[in-house]
Amino acid sequence: MKENQKIVIIDYGAGNIQSIKFAIKRLGFEAILSSDAEQIRQADKVIFPGVGEAGSAMKMLRSTGLDELIPKLEQPVLGICLGMQLMCTHSEEGNTTGLGIFDADVKRFDNSVKVPQIGWNQITNLNSHLFDNVKNGEYVYLVHSYYVPECADEIARTEYGVNYSTALHRDNFYGVQFHPEKSSKTGEQILENFLKLDLRN
Known part of the structure; x- marks a missing residue:
């Protein structure tokens, strides 16, 4: 792991940025917040956060051209919560067209469960280096009303009324529905x- 690697958190007005920055600092690294295309392109790692509503978040991405930039990035990219959902093809939230990185549609939980899902839940079926030294069945913190049904890009699963994909991976892109910055040691x-x-060596 490069000790001086450049970590950029994409800043597009969609929440939870400072808590991610602090979590990275606790690991001994500095992250910068940026919406500048060149800074994002030059980063060793990119984090794509998101809290809020899918339609308005996509409008913010389109207004800055980030909707065109993000799918073309070649370094490791991690989408968190809404960030992961926006990396999918489509979301029922606001009938929103996403970035199309993951071939999956985002659905709303039905009324058989309490919506939103708020709190700790287990991740299982772990299948990625993203989960090295993480035990199957560990608990993570989630806050969401929409989910990604099980799909080919799934690398972790959670059950809440239905089994759904709580983490995704395709090429250099990763996504987690939960908030790692709020999920304690895990x-x-x-x-x-x-x-x-x-991925570039």
């Missing part, structure tokens, strides 16, 4: 694993 390990990924 989340810290997952963030550290992401920072260890090196």
Whole structure:
């Protein structure tokens, strides 16, 4: 893991940025917040956060051209919560067209469960270096009303009324529905694993 690697958190007005920055600092690294295309392109790692509503978040991405930039990035990219959902093809939230990185549609939980899902839940069926040193069945923190049904890009699963894909991976792109920055030691390990990924060597 490069000790001086450049970590950029995409800043597009969609929440939870400072808590991610602090979580990275606890691991001994500095992250910068940026919406500048060149800074994002030059980063060793990119984190794509998101809290809020899918339609308005996509409008913010389009207004800055980030909707064109993000799918073309070649370094490891981690989408968190809404960030992961926006990396999918489509979301039922606001009938929103996403970035199309993951071939999956985002659905709303039905009324058989309490919506939103708020709190700790288990991740299982772990299948990625993103989960090195993370035990199957560990608990992570989630806050969401929409989910990604099980799909080919799934690398972790959670059950809440239905089994759904709580983490995704395709090429250099990763996504987690949960908040690693709020998921105690497990989340810290997952963030550290992401920072260890090196796809360009």
